[in-house]
Amino acid sequence: MGRILILFLLFSSINYVHGYSYFYYNSKKINVSNRSFHNYIRPQVRNLVRDFYSVLKKINPLQKDIINLKNLTHRFEKHWQDFAPYCQKENCKENFEDLKHLAQRINKKTLKLEQRITLLYSKKKNIDSTLMLSKESGEITDTWHNILNYLENPLLYKRKKQISVYLNRAKLQIEIILTKPLNDDLQKNFYFVWANFIKKLEQEVLKKQNLNYLVTRLEELNITWNSFYMKVPRWKEITSKGQLKIMHRRWNSILKIVLVR
Numbered sequence: 001m002g003r004i005l006i007l008f009l010l011f012s013s014i015n016y017v018h019g020y021s022y023f024y025y026n027s028k029k030i031n032v033s034n035r036s037f038h039n040y041i042r043p044q045v046r047n048l049v050r051d052f053y054s055v056l057k058k059i060n061p062l063q064k065d066i067i068n069l070k071n072l073t074h075r076f077e078k079h080w081q082d083f084a085p086y087c088q089k090e091n092c093k094e095n096f097e098d099l100k101h102l103a104q105r106i107n108k109k110t111l112k113l114e115q116r117i118t119l120l121y122s123k124k125k126n127i128d129s130t131l132m133l134s135k136e137s138g139e140i141t142d143t144w145h146n147i148l149n150y151l152e153n154p155l156l157y158k159r160k161k162q163i164s165v166y167l168n169r170a171k172l173q174i175e176i177i178l179t180k181p182l183n184d185d186l187q188k189n190f191y192f193v194w195a196n197f198i199k200k201l202e203q204e205v206l207k208k209q210n211l212n213y214l215v216t217r218l219e220e221l222n223i224t225w226n227s228f229y230m231k232v233p234r235w236k237e238i239t240s241k242g243q244l245k246i247m248h249r250r251w252n253s254i255l256k257i258v259l260v261r
Contacts, residue, residue, distance in 0.1 A: 027215050032258055037211045041254055045205045048250045051243050052198050056190065058240045062181040065113050069140075070174045072106050077167055084160050096151075103148045110141040133180050136173065143170045186235060193228035197221055218258060225251055 032041070057064040079099050114137045117130070147166045150159065179191040200221065204213040214221075225248075232244050 027218070030215050030258060032211060032215065034211070036257055037214075038209075041211075041214070041257055042205060042209070044250050044254050045201050048247050048254075049198055049202055049206070051247045051250070052194070055238070055240050055243050055247075056179070059186065059237060060181040062113075062116060063179075065109070065116060066174065066178060066181070069106065069109050069113060070178065072102070072109065073167075073170055073174055076102050076106060077171065080163070080167060084164070100148070100151045103144065103151055107141070107144045107148050110137070110144050113137050114141060129180070133177060136177050136180070140170060140173045140177075143173060183237065186237060189228055189231060193224060197224045197228070215258060218255070222251075222255065 053067050057067060076099070079095075079102065083095055083099055114134065117134050117137055143166055147163055147170065150163045150166070178194060179187045181187075182190060200213075200217070204210040229244065229248050232238065232241055235241075238244070
């Protein structure tokens with residue numbers, strides 16, 4: 001099985017360069033225990049994801065605000081999913097107030113994000129991308145204003161489905177601008193690895209605890225990560241390349257656990 005690991009890492013990198021992949025491994029023969037998955041793989045994935053967002057925050061000062069807003073949005077979603085099916089405003093008053101206060105906090109942060117974009121990008125040469133980012137951040141503010149309006153208005157609050165619609169919109173909007181403050185090359189590559197690697201690990205491995213997804217999509221995930229990582233040396237803007245190396249080692253250690261018996 002050790003040979004499979006070496007060939008997996010070698011061929012997936014080579015094949016990506018040529019635009020295709022013909023590496024084959026039998027996922028049915030892979031045997032990862034639940035103990036290994038929960039005690040080693042998931043903690044490694046959690047650290048890998050945390051490292052990714054840490055790297056993003058260090059590239060551009062706006063990234064910290066956007067990532068924090070993303071985290072708060074997901075926190076609100078979790079509270080809303082726990083609250084909405086079971087509670088009415090009258091019989092869950094304390095929980096409802098917590099939910100409303102969180103929405104108020106997020107709404108304030110969206111306004112601050114708009115202000116920071118204006119201040120930091122007022123002298124930026126690429127006016128078009130600046131205006132687009134400002135427009136998109138304004139749309140996020142509008143969405144959270146609507147969510148807050150529904151929560152604060154007793155008549156509107158009864159339309160819980162509409163709040164869920166706005167919440168899904170807010171999640172999509174923050175994802176769209178996640179890497180927008182970066183220059184074009186970094187933005188394209190960081191969004192690619194986030195959408196096809198980091199987000200998948202967050203949703204499937206961390207949130208859903210889906211070991212089968214990791215095993216069956218291992219090659220795809222590996223090619224995505226390696227195609228991103230091979231470009232790291234050329235990016236002079238990144239000062240935390242050591243952290244990306246740590247991420248690479250974390251991913252390789254996950255591969256060893258999955259592929260080596």
